[in-house]
Amino acid sequence: MKQLVCLFLVFSMFSISLFAQPSEMQAPEGFDVQREGIAHGNVEMITYKSKTVGADRKARVYTPPGFSKRKKYPVLYLLHGIGGDENEWYNQGNPQVILDNLYAQNKLEPMIVVLPNGRAMKDDRAVGNIMEAEKVNAFSVFEKDLLNDLIPHIEKTYPVISKREYRAIAGLSMGGGQSLNFGLGNLDKFAWVGGFSSAPNTKRGKELLANPEEAKKKLKLLWISCGDNDGLLNVTKSTHEYLENHKVPHIYYIEPGNHDFKVWKNDLYMFSQFLFKQIDSTTFPKYTVLGTPASTNIRSAKYPQVLPDRRVIFKIKAPEAQKIQIDLGKKYDLIKGTDGVWTVTTESINEGFNYYSLIIDGVAVADPSSETFYGMGRMASGIEIPIAGEPFYNEREVPQGEVRMKRYYSDVTKSWRKLYVYTPPSYDLEASSKFPVLYLLHGGGEDERGWSAQGKADLILNNLIADKKAKPMVVVMLDGNLSTGIAGFTDRSLAMFENELIKAVIPFVEKTYRVSDKATDRALAGLSMGGMQTLHAGIKHSNLFSGLGVFSSGWWSNRPELSKPHYDFIQENVATVNKNVKNLWISMGAKEDIAYENCKIMLKKFDDMGLKYTYEEYPGGHTWPVWRRSLHQFAQTLFKQ
CATH class of the missing domain: 3.40.50.1820 (Alpha/Beta hydrolase fold, catalytic domain)
Structure with missing residues (x-):
């Protein structure tokens, strides 16, 4: 009877918003501002014994509004960056505020959130030279500490569901790389994985996900995101390309911003709403704020951008121009904004390489944001549209001619x-x-x-x-x-x-x-x-x-x-x-x-x-x-x- 009651509590908890998904593409204004008149969760500091490190370690734990020891909850492990510790998310990201506001709008499944210290060493403070080899290596050691020490402690101390389907991991920067490495490397432990602006500690391609077919079966959600002005965008982009080539469902979320908490708070707001719900992976491509800069763009050029459905966004700054078109076989008229920037989003473009030209006031010219190629009897712009599956012309880690x-x-x-x-x-x-x-x-x-x-x-x-x-x-x-x-x-x-x-x-x-x-x-x-x-x-x-x-x-x-x-x-x-x-x-x-x-x-x-x-x-x-x-x-x- 006790088991039936427990199961009823679990299923009733997850029946709320069973098929709901985030309605916004970005967090609305005020999503991270504390509101009065709503129920609030609680954040406490805990200490656990780490056999991996050989010392007592600290973590913060958030329990949701209305928390009850009579219920069992799923858990999200939320990791910080290379310069942070268990306090970084709490002090700069306000996860407790973001999550409280989401609960008040019935957009979130009740969950426990653990904010650990991902630097697994005895002196784990974020002081001195944080780039020392020992301190950097400690972020890799944390995988063992997480699996063998922290998770068992949480599951012994709190009323949580000890199954992979109810366990998530996500993080920012170095913590984003840890989340992808640990989550995808331990699919028997995690079903929900998120990397926010993941750092270069992220493993590459086949090393990160050696068995894509297993991931397709076991993952409930794989989320990778980054700001479009982030110098680490290439890490997220290369991870996305590997996943795309191997047809592993995931959300690839590029947003306006840099390598900072403005981006990461928005990521948490979006990511958390998917967790522990029944979701349809076929809807993943629609969660797109910005496209990805085309691989044929010149260095650092943001546009043209390619959307997941192969539409292309063009933006050209030409305040003195009277008319601008993009000629991609079909001509598209750009619309001029008050800032002198002309914009258009095309229809879906053929996969692979496509020539194109700007037509400015009737004169066909090359796009200054694109690499140029000798084609059509002159220098022209070119855009590479990603192809589904693993292209036979991919750059691969093979001997190079x-x-x-x-x-x-x-x-x-x-x-x-x-x-x-x-x-x-x-x-x-x-x-x-x-x-x-x-x-x-x-x-x-x-x-x-x-x-x-x-x-x-x-x-x-x-x-x-x-x-x-x-x-x-x-x-x-x-x-x-x-x-x-x-x-x-x-x-x-x-x-x-x-x-x-x-x-x-x-x-x-x-x-x-x-x-x-x-x-x-x-x-x-x-x-x-x-x-x-x-x-x-x-x-x-x-x-x-x-x-x-x-x-x-x-x-x-x-x-x-x-x-x-x-x-x-x-x-x-x-x-x-x-x-x-x-x-x-x-x-x-x-x-x-x-x-x-x-x-x-x-x-x-x-x-x-x-x-x-x-x-x-x-x-x-x-x-x-x-x-x-x-x-x-x-x-x-x-x-x-």
């Missing part, structure tokens, strides 16, 4: 030209080895920088080689611009490129780099215009290449005078091409790819002629996400028996 810019004099063009060359991680380690080589071509309006800057070719190859999905290879990214405009696709311009590749580039590369000169170790690929150059030079010189990759390209279906000579050559030499080219690999975006119809018509002609090829199609248009995927897939097929 190197991209080198190399100048060479071309006897074909009678001018100095440039190459970008990727060498695999083993290139400098294997001084006697020769490597296979892929010649990789950009599209119209781009140049030799495209595959490295926009295409992330080096990251794609680093990851594939580390995963043993691709052979270590040298990748030569050359400048295919030997003429301009539509002339770039004429027989004359294609012949110019052919001569440059065969007579200048390949001899220079084979003289300068340790690459094999065998056709079985040589491949050629390109996107769009580079795809046509690959079709022309690669098929004409099939004795030089074992693999050809054609991405989003095809001979002109509406210009038979341009395409007929190439089809005639293939028809006459189809047996030779099939024998020499072990892998003619053709890929395309979906129907929105502007080369889609040309490619389909070309493939039909290849079928009729008996030319062997492999075809793959990816979601997306005539864009870098499609071409990155093309390189990722094509590279895995190269230089294998």
Whole structure:
């Protein structure tokens, strides 16, 4: 009977606001001001014996309004920063005031809150040089003190529910890192975890959460937050990216502010309202105050910002301008504020890399807040929109290759030209080895920088080689611009490129780099215009290449005078091409790819002629996400028996 009463008290306590979640995106004014005429909780100082430290230690404990020893309560362990102790939250954060006010509005489940000293050492005061190695290390030691000494003491002294589903941990700065480390490292102990402006003590990626699938099953809530002006935002952002890549539900909450209690009090106000309630993780993305600065922003630029649903916020200060638009394929009109700042939030943008321009009073210019890229025949801004899951072009802790810019004099063009060359991680380690080589071509309006800057070719190859999905290879990214405009696709311009590749580039590369000169170790690929150059030079010189990759390209279906000579050559030499080219690999975006119809018509002609090829199609248009995927897939097929 006693057990039934106890269970009834527990369930009745949690039935209040069972499906409630915070209605605000930020705390309202006065949320941290003590109010009269409401019930108040109590804060007391306790002492507990720590076998870990070998001393008595102190902590503050908050019990909620109406606290009764006849009820059982969940517990939140709330941790301080590197310069604080058990008094920091109490003196500067006023958690007792914030929580009392929330109880008065029926927005909070009754809970006990423990404010410990996270510096687990005998002299645990925040005095002297707080950055001494011993004092910093004591924050790691606290994990053992927390689990083996403090939690057992609290559960022996107070009427708490001793189950992981009723235990939460959160903290600010150093305490935020502790909360993530200890909470995610002990999923059998904690179901609710929050990191506020987490410090660099936060473990990285796989070390922090080695088993994402376990976290998905056990975590009730994972909250990570930071101020947008906080110098430690990168820690929170990198944690979010790892969680996002592994599809671990969490709230990623970026708010206006610095590394201070204005931010952390707001975090406590928001975070505490989720605790010990039934919540729907599908609603997590809506808890967004600010977006995340795009990875393509210049250093310290706050805008453009990317929201969780891939909408983008642009802000441009231009008080003298009369009209400003953002051109992202679709044009968006910005609205001018009284402070001269123009603002717009776009629709959801395609994942991956996107070119864009500012149009100020009719003139298209690059956004001064964004990195610029040579594309569309000029310098343009670019924005990287995060992709769901773990991108194959992520920066990973794997051996890194190197991209080198190399100048060479071309006897074909009678001018100095440039190459970008990727060498695999083993290139400098294997001084006697020769490597296979892929010649990789950009599209119209781009140049030799495209595959490295926009295409992330080096990251794609680093990851594939580390995963043993691709052979270590040298990748030569050359400048295919030997003429301009539509002339770039004429027989004359294609012949110019052919001569440059065969007579200048390949001899220079084979003289300068340790690459094999065998056709079985040589491949050629390109996107769009580079795809046509690959079709022309690669098929004409099939004795030089074992693999050809054609991405989003095809001979002109509406210009038979341009395409007929190439089809005639293939028809006459189809047996030779099939024998020499072990892998003619053709890929395309979906129907929105502007080369889609040309490619389909070309493939039909290849079928009729008996030319062997492999075809793959990816979601997306005539864009870098499609071409990155093309390189990722094509590279895995190269230089294998």
